[in-house]
Amino acid sequence: MSLVHGEGDTAPSLNDARRIVIKIGSALLVDAQRAALRTEWLDSLCSDIASLKQSGCDVIVVSSGAIALARHQMSKKSTRLRLEEKQALASIGQISLAQGWQQSFAAYGLTCGQLLLTQDDTEDRERHLNARATIETLLSFDCVPIINENDAVATNEIRFGDNDRLAARVAQMTASDTLILFSDINGLYTADPRKEPDARHIPVVDRVTEDIMALGGEPPPGYSSGGMRTKLLAARIANRSGTHMVIASGEHTSPVTRLLEGGLSTWFRAELDAGSARKRWIGSILSTKGTLTIDTGAEHALSKGASLLPAGVTQVSGTFQRGEAVSIYNTIGQIIARGLTNYSAHEIVKILGCQSSAAEQLLGYCGPDVLIHRDNLTLVSWI
Numbered sequence: 310m311s312l313v314h315g316e317g318d319t320a321p322s323l324n325d326a327r328r329i330v331i332k333i334g335s336a337l338l339v340d341a342q343r344a345a346l347r348t349e350w351l352d353s354l355c356s357d358i359a360s361l362k363q364s365g366c367d368v369i370v371v372s373s374g375a376i377a378l379a380r381h382q383m384s385k386k387s388t389r390l391r392l393e394e395k396q397a398l399a400s401i402g403q404i405s406l407a408q409g410w411q412q413s414f415a416a417y418g419l420t421c422g423q424l425l426l427t428q429d430d431t432e433d434r435e436r437h438l439n440a441r442a443t444i445e446t447l448l449s450f451d452c453v454p455i456i457n458e459n460d461a462v463a464t465n466e467i468r469f470g471d472n473d474r475l476a477a478r479v480a481q482m483t484a485s486d487t488l489i490l491f492s493d494i495n496g497l498y499t500a501d502p503r504k505e506p507d508a509r510h511i512p513v514v515d516r517v518t519e520d521i522m523a524l525g526g527e528p529p530p531g532y533s534s535g536g537m538r539t540k541l542l543a544a545r546i547a548n549r550s551g552t553h554m555v556i557a558s559g560e561h562t563s564p565v566t567r568l569l570e571g572g573l574s575t576w577f578r579a580e581l582d583a584g585s586a587r588k589r590w591i592g593s594i595l596s597t598k599g600t601l602t603i604d605t606g607a608e609h610a611l612s613k614g615a616s617l618l619p620a621g622v623t624q625v626s627g628t629f630q631r632g633e634a635v636s637i638y639n640t641i642g643q644i645i646a647r648g649l650t651n652y653s654a655h656e657i658v659k660i661l662g663c664q665s666s667a668a669e670q671l672l673g674y675c676g677p678d679v680l681i682h683r684d685n686l687t688l689v690s691w692i
């Protein structure tokens with residue numbers, strides 16, 4: 310049985326990436342001896358990110374480190390922490406963590422914005438759209454979104470518990486083409502290289518099969534999250550959403566530059582491209598909560614890849630909230646698309662047929678210009 314899938318094939322390349330999620334593990338960011346951030350390392354990463362942005366890439370950071378930082382600061386080094394202790398430590402550490410990122414980015418003229426998410430924010434459709442819109446807006450401001458799990462309020466039931474899967478969900482939500490997991494290991498091996506000297510490094514994984522999953526071993530004990538297993542679970546989420554993932558060592562300074570220069574890593578190949586994966590996901594939502602009927606002008610615009618504007622809608626039916634999936638019909642009753650709506654049924658009744666500029670007055674607040682953004686719309690020809 311060969312576990313070394315794809316050996317010899319060309320690996321995906323960071324040079325082709327346009328939108329990258331970079332996940333940083335706690336061990337890389339926190340110096341346990343000094344109970345402080347490793348600022349020199351952080352500066353070198355921010356310099357790398359500034360270069361990526363200069364070359365036209367969008368960069369989103371998922372940063373761990375809040376709990377680890379506060380754990381050292383508060384001298385809570387016992388391996389087992391109760392949930393409420395973790396929550397309290399996260400609330401302490403998150404302040405210093407965000408400040409560290411802000412200071413390091415400022416040196417490169419970059420501004421960052423913080424989002425603390427729970428699992429619901431990435432899975433519930435309405436909250437997913439909200440989080441996504443904030444990230445997109447930060448990127449349009451040329452800022453770097455810095456994301457962590459909202460550990461201070463997340464209970465066990467709604468926690469990811471590890472930022473590997475959170476990062477994969479963020480990549481999925483933002484249709485990012487590449488996810489980098491910087492860790493203390495430079496990729497996946499045929500066995501644990503710390504225990505077995507004959508373990509072979511795997512450069513490319515074409516598909517995260519059960520055999521590959523078996524290489525992840527058991528989750529690490531105690532408070533520690535992550536480990537290879539959650540990285541492989543993250544690869545599954547990312548690859549199915551059209552995102553290539555790479556595990557690389559972040560132990561040295563300038564980790565992105567090292568990766569670009571060919572540093573040892575394992576790439577997990579995306580199953581299809583990110584845009585198509587999102588379209589497929591939307592197309593596969595069968596439980597639509599309502600319908601919109603649109604005029605022939607809007608039908609023509611949609612077929613050319615445009616977003617749906619309130620002006621093109623002639624009728625609305627059903628009860629649905631912002632973020633829910635609706636089916637879109639043409640004037641002769643044929644279904645032509647499905648999409649995630651920016652407005653509830655109740656709101657659409659007020660603005661249908663109107664110019665976007667009039668919507669603010671009719672609704673009493675200023676919402677998105679488009680009723681369904683083209684990225685959140687799948688034509689039936691796709692389904």
Ligand code: GLU
Nearest residue numbers: 373374375376377471472
């Ligand atoms: N969200 C946790 C923190 O900031 C880290 C989770 C992880 O290490 O994956 O401390």
